[in-house]
Amino acid sequence: MNHLSAELTQVAAVAAKPPLLEVQNLVKYYPGRGVWPRPRPIKAVDDISFSIGYGETLGLVGESGCGKSTAAKTILRLIEPTAGRILLEGTDVASLSPTQFRPYRRDLQIVFQDPYASLNPRMRAAEIVAEPLRNFSRGKAVDPERVAELFERVGLDKAAMRKFPSEFSGGQRQRLGIARALALKPKLIVCDEPVSALDVSIQAQVINLLQDLQQDLGLSYLFVAHDLAVVRHISQRVAVMYLGRIVEIGPVGTLYTQPRHPYTKALLAAVPKIGAQGAREKTLLKGDIPSPAHPPSGCTFRTRCPMARPECGHSAPALQAQGEGHWAACHFIGAEAPTAGSALRAPADTAVAPSASAAP
Numbered sequence: 001m002n003h004l005s006a007e008l009t010q011v012a013a014v015a016a017k018p019p020l021l022e023v024q025n026l027v028k029y030y031p032g033r034g035v036w037p038r039p040r041p042i043k044a045v046d047d048i049s050f051s052i053g054y055g056e057t058l059g060l061v062g063e064s065g066c067g068k069s070t071a072a073k074t075i076l077r078l079i080e081p082t083a084g085r086i087l088l089e090g091t092d093v094a095s096l097s098p099t100q101f102r103p104y105r106r107d108l109q110i111v112f113q114d115p116y117a118s119l120n121p122r123m124r125a126a127e128i129v130a131e132p133l134r135n136f137s138r139g140k141a142v143d144p145e146r147v148a149e150l151f152e153r154v155g156l157d158k159a160a161m162r163k164f165p166s167e168f169s170g171g172q173r174q175r176l177g178i179a180r181a182l183a184l185k186p187k188l189i190v191c192d193e194p195v196s197a198l199d200v201s202i203q204a205q206v207i208n209l210l211q212d213l214q215q216d217l218g219l220s221y222l223f224v225a226h227d228l229a230v231v232r233h234i235s236q237r238v239a240v241m242y243l244g245r246i247v248e249i250g251p252v253g254t255l256y257t258q259p260r261h262p263y264t265k266a267l268l269a270a271v272p273k274i275g276a277q278g279a280r281e282k283t284l285l286k287g288d289i290p291s292p293a294h295p296p297s298g299c300t301f302r303t304r305c306p307m308a309r310p311e312c313g314h315s316a317p318a319l320q321a322q323g324e325g326h327w328a329a330c331h332f333i334g335a336e337a338p339t340a341g342s343a344l345r346a347p348a349d350t351a352v353a354p355s356a357s358a359a360p
């Protein structure tokens with residue numbers, strides 16, 4: 001057992017209650033394409049671990065293709081994991097049969113980037129929101145009051161209930177998607193780029209709605225996005241993914257002001273800053289993200305890292321404690337070993353668990 005695993009065990013022992021969600025060593029490989037040479041699996045998610053506390057938002061960021069959506073959908077078992085554990089209030093839902101998993105599906109819902117693609121265009125809005133209720137009603141009629149209440153909850157008027165998705169604006173469609181996700185009173189909503197397709201002013205309205213709902217209903221969110229400003233606004237903690245792995249995770253304040261991993265620094269440097277004049281050293285990323293079917297050896301970021309040295313190709317860096325709840329995976333930052341019971345300790349009801357084994 002490495003020092004990080006021992007630390008996690010200690011934290012588990014002292015935690016008042018387990019976090020709402022604990023993802024341990026999650027892996028998702030897609031089958032490789034082609035026949036010759038032997039197709040290599042596409043390592044979309046390659047051993048990630050994190051937790052989400054009750055009422056907490058964890059932001060998940062990274063470039064296109066780094067595995068955010070795969071991770072998000074695998075947690076909901078919309079995609080079957082290749083390996084790893086997904087503990088929902090302590091139960092490993094990844095190990096359950098589809099029938100055993102069904103009751104847990106109520107607790108885990110998703111809001112997609114493109115609500116139009118995820119909503120049946122031939123169904124009226126009221127039917128779209130009622131559908132999950134019907135699926136879990138055991139033959140009983142769905143209470144129309146409950147459907148009306150959900151419309152009101154997301155700021156849609158009653159007249160909207162009779163409309164088809166094509167009759168809504170982008171922001172309204174996203175509200176409809178949120179109402180549907182809320183129908184079964186979930187504990188966690190995975191928001192996969194929920195505002196990326198919306199105008200900035202509409203983005204703010206939807207983000208405010210998500211925050212109000214969180215406050216009123218005690219929801220937890222896994223909030224996936226490209227836009228680091230939006231993620232900063234809504235999240236308490238943020239995880240940064242690169243080529244299927246979490247390279248840095250920590251409280252939003254620390255991660256944005258004192259990023260430790262060269263990749264996080266580069267992502268933040270690329271965010272346009274109003275009025276900022278060289279306040280932070282510019283570290284722009286060169287080249288494209290490599291294929292997850294052929295990830296570089298050792299540290300997979302080494303082909304684009306401005307700090308890379310020859311040794312970076314030898315072994316994959318594990319996540320190392322950088323401070324309270326803050327972890328980064330790089331061989332050459334001032335990593336310090338976590339001290340017993342300190343680095344991983346989370347607020348009473350928002351336990352933190354970064355990667356228990358970032359190494360492959």
Ligand SMILES: Nc1ncnc2c1ncn2[C@@H]1O[C@H](COP(=O)(O)OP(=O)(O)OP(=O)(O)O)[C@@H](O)[C@H]1O
Pocket residue numbers: 030031042043044062063064065066067068069070071292
């Ligand atoms: N069904 C699939 N079969 C094979 N490869 C896939 C499949 N879905 C995704 N991938 C690959 O897995 C990797 C991760 O994809 P994923 O969609 O999870 O990334 P992402 O971070 O959500 O990207 P984006 O920001 O563009 O949404 C990519 O290389 C992608 O091409």
Ligand code: SF4
Pocket residue numbers: 262263299300301302303305306307308309312317329330331332333
């Ligand atoms: S291990 Fe090397 S290549 Fe990887 S992030 Fe650190 S310095 Fe860069």
Ligand SMILES: [Mg+2]
Pocket residue numbers: 068069070
């Ligand atoms: Mg995606």
